[in-house]
Amino acid sequence: MRYPEPISKLIDSYMMLPGIGRKTATRMAFFTLGMDKSQVQEFADNLMSAKNDLKFCKICGNITTDEVCSICTDKNRDQSTILVVEQPKDIMSLDDMNSYNGLYHVLGGVLSPVDGVGPEDLNIKLLLNRLRENSKVQELIIATNATPEGEATAQYLAKLVKPAGIKVTRLAHGLAVGSDIEYADEMTLKSAVLGRREI
CATH class of the missing domain: 3.40.1360.10 (Dna Topoisomerase Vi A Subunit; Chain: A, domain 2)
Known part of the structure; x- marks a missing residue:
């Protein structure tokens, strides 16, 4: 079965994580759909913060x-x-x-x-x-x-x-x-x- 594009893309995104196969990625994607909008936004904000706010110690x-x-x-x-x-x-x-x-x-x-x-x-x-x-x-x-x-x-x-x-x-x-x-x-x-x- 082919899922609508937004959920397919979300599944593909979760599959980029190490150790996450299609089944687990699908489960995570559908779990995300069931989350409140505010929870999803917080999750997205945390991802961006980790990417933007962290750096490597110069020592x-x-x-x-x-x-x-x-x-x-x-x-x-x-x-x-x-x-x-x-x-x-x-x-x-x-x-x-x-x-x-x-x-x-x-x-x-x-x-x-x-x-x-x-x-x-x-x-x-x-x-x-x-x-x-x-x-x-x-x-x-x-x-x-x-x-x-x-x-x-x-x-x-x-x-x-x-x-x-x-x-x-x-x-x-x-x-x-x-x-x-x-x-x-x-x-x-x-x-x-x-x-x-x-x-």
């Missing part, structure tokens, strides 16, 4: 509404460690476990020659500048996902940073190969951070 690459994020401006955080993640959502997962109180750095992805993603496409230059400018940093913890691309990125970063005399470690025990930090539970993440290994 670490995390999402923020200011030039510098709240983590980078927090002087109570351990300034001697930087934990490197792929995406801002990974910071949320790691920071919620309350076992790590250092700084973060968002790469914005991982090295993937097949997809045309090289070092210049990631926030690696920004990271190296941070390390040069901040003599307090003693350890770089690499928390890229346990995928072939994540491992290759970790090895690449270790080769760049080690000559500077900074200890480079990698999250270990608890994260299975192929798993995403975003979906790991608190105990698994805690174990991974505490069991990190030098690379």
